Amino acid sequence: MSEVASGRAGAAPGGALSSVGAPPRPKLSPFRVRRLPRERIWPAWLIVLFQVGLLVALVGGWEYAAATGALDAFFWSRPSAVAETMVVFFRDGDALTDAWYTARATLLGFILGTALGTAWGLSFWWSRNYAAIVQPYIICFESIPKLALAPLVILVFGIGLASKVALGMALTVIVSALTTYSGVKAVDADHERLMYSLGASRWQVFSKLVVPACLPWGISVLRVNIGLALTGAVVGEFISSQHGLGRAILYAGQTYEIALVWCAVTVLSAMSVVMYLAVSWLERLLLKHVRH
Amino acid sequence: MRTPPKVELRAVHHRFLRPDGSVFTALDGVDLAVAPGTFVSLIGPSGCGKSTIFNAVAGLLTPSDGVVVIDGQDATGTIGRVGYMLQKDLLLPWRTVLDNIILGLEIRGASVSEARAYALPYLHRYGLGGFENAYPASLSGGMRQRAALLRTLLFDSEIVLLDEPFGALDAQTRGRMQEWLLQIWQDFRKTVIFVTHDVEEAVYLSDVIHVMAARPGRVVATLEVPLRRPRPRSLALTSEFSAIRERCLDLLGHGASAHAEEEA
Known part of the structure; x- marks a missing residue:
């Protein structure tokens, strides 16, 4: 068998296989020797x-x-005009108030949404029946474009901070819940059995096994969630608000102050980058403690 | 008067439905008695129900028929009476070796600091010294199994079930682990039920070997291993040892003629 497997040309005609009617060897183009393609990395x-x-x-x-x-x-508009407006926006305008308003709504939505979502996802461990009952609702809620509900959310929660936080939560809670639930489903059944055989109660299995096993899953969505919470806050401000960068952008656009639009967008982007980096750092820090 | 058995299986049957609707008999009337403080092995081909017995004694599975008796009490389907260990070490990756070992103590209500202080000397004594603060991911397979076994032993049950604990280890590590296990067993004096498909391992470790057969799963023979202890490695070269090994292989249908068929 070994000479057939090695595929040497000489072995095929008249070899052991040809007598049992082996199919002919397909025509192959000649083998070309090449260098491994490699891009030179710049300094x-x-x-x-x-x-x-x-x-x-x-x-x-x-x-x-x-x-x-x-x-x-x-x-x-033009960059020079944007730069001039930026100075005015910060010196005389509401840049800091607006940025803080948006940041506060984002962070609250992020923290509440992530915490509630993670807790919700973990709760599915307690009962498979409960998980099965709730499952279709979660999938429905996930597939709704949550931002389409924004006008309703504003009506219910008012034009203040609460509606922006609620929108951020609506976007993040599902992501966290579904991801943590995946973590719950991935908990090793043998680990669970081991814990029970050591005499653990359900609460002990939950706190000593399920929670630590699912934490990396919950943490892995932090970066996604901070972006979603910011989106929720800005969209909430678009619809109705008295402060915030989203409101500033909308207001400037409606009054044709295009330079101001760019200013607010720049501040918003800068804030988004800062929050993203902070959350990435937090994620690394947390993962270092729960995963080895 | 014989001492009453520590663990006893009385007429244990286990059947379950296969996905195609047919009935599969995993265990067909197993009677088994394990004397206190002995080292008992179950050997047999795959599918002979070794692990079913294991799970029944551990209480992870309730057999369709028959009872499991531990210390004279009906223990069928109850967990927490025996410590067990699988081929998978099941160490929790986010806990250090020391914290993994104390898991059982912690569950039973010991404070973490007390449990750590109690477990640390064992760690040093049984070849894990210096690794107490390491995480399982950084340990070799043999070390991980040591940690898993210590966790099982410190759980303080008098019966320990081991389901092919060294099955995934290389031959050298396996040999060392067997000696280590014997040392630890002599120190702790627990009743051990050891599941393996390695005849040599079973003979080297056990006082009694139950040989099983498959389809349906049953015990076909019970052999005493009258070899003196402590057992040096060189014991495997003696004629007594090979006589028992040959007997086991025969019972398993692994005689020279039957061997090829079984492998196919």
Whole structure:
């Protein structure tokens, strides 16, 4: 068998297999010797140089296009105008108040949604019947575009902070619940049996096995959730609000202050990046403690 | 007058429905008595119901018929009377070795610091010294099994069930672990029921071997192993040892002629 398996050309004709009517060997193109394709990695400074260059080119091109009239500065504004407005936005305007308002709604929605969602997901461990009953509702709730409910949420929770928090929660709670539930389903049945054989109560199995086993699952969605909570807060502000970056963007757009739109978007993006980095850091820190 | 058995199976049958609707008989009337403080092995081909007996004694499974008696009491389907250990070490990855070992003590209400202080000397004594604060992921297979066995022993039950605990280890580690297990068994003086399909392992470790057969699962023979203890490794080279081994292999249908058929 071994000479057939090695596929040497000489072994096929007249070999052991040909007598039992082996199919002919397919025609193969000649084997070409190549080098392993490999891109040469540039030094970090060169990468940064290109990154900065790209930014300058984009902003510069925008400014140039607006100056020559290729781009209608009324609709698109221009970087120099945005920079001037930014100074005014921070010095005389509501930049900090708005940013804080949006950040507060985001963080509250994120914390409450994640905590409730994780607890909800964990609760499915307690009863498979309960999990089976609730399952279709969760899937329905997941597939609803939650932002479509925003006008209703504003009606119920008012135009204050609560409605923005509620929207952030609606978006995050399901993600956390479903992911944690996946964790619950992944808990090793042998581990559970071992705990019971050591005389554990259900609560002990829950607290010593299920919770620690599911924590990495819950933590893994933190980064997704912070983005969702921010989306919820901004959309809530779009619909009806007295403060917040979302409201600032909407207001500026309606009054054709395009430079202000860009300012608020920039502040919002900066805030989003900061929160994302903070949550990533938190995630790494938490995972280091629960996973080894 | 003989001492009453520590563990006893009386006419244990276990049947279950296969997905195609036919009845599968995992155990067909097993009677078994294990004397206190002895080391008993169950050997047999796959599907002979070794693990079913194991699960029935551990209380993880209620047999369709028959009773499991522990210390003279009906223990059928009740957990918490015996410590057990599987081929999978089942260490919790987020706990250190020491904290894994004290899991049973913790569940029974000991404070973590007390339990740690109690377990630490055992850790040192049984070859895990210096690893107490390591996490299971950084340990070798043999070390992980040591930790798992210590967890089982410190749980303080008088009966310990081991289901092919060294099945996943390489031959060398396995040999070392067997010696280690004998040492630990002599120190703790527990009743051990050991499931394996390795005849040599069963002969080396046991006082009594129950040989099982499959389809339906049953005990076909019970052999005493009259070899003196402590048992050195070289014991495997003696004629007494190989006589018992040959007998087991014959009973398993692994005689020279039957061997090829069984493998196929």
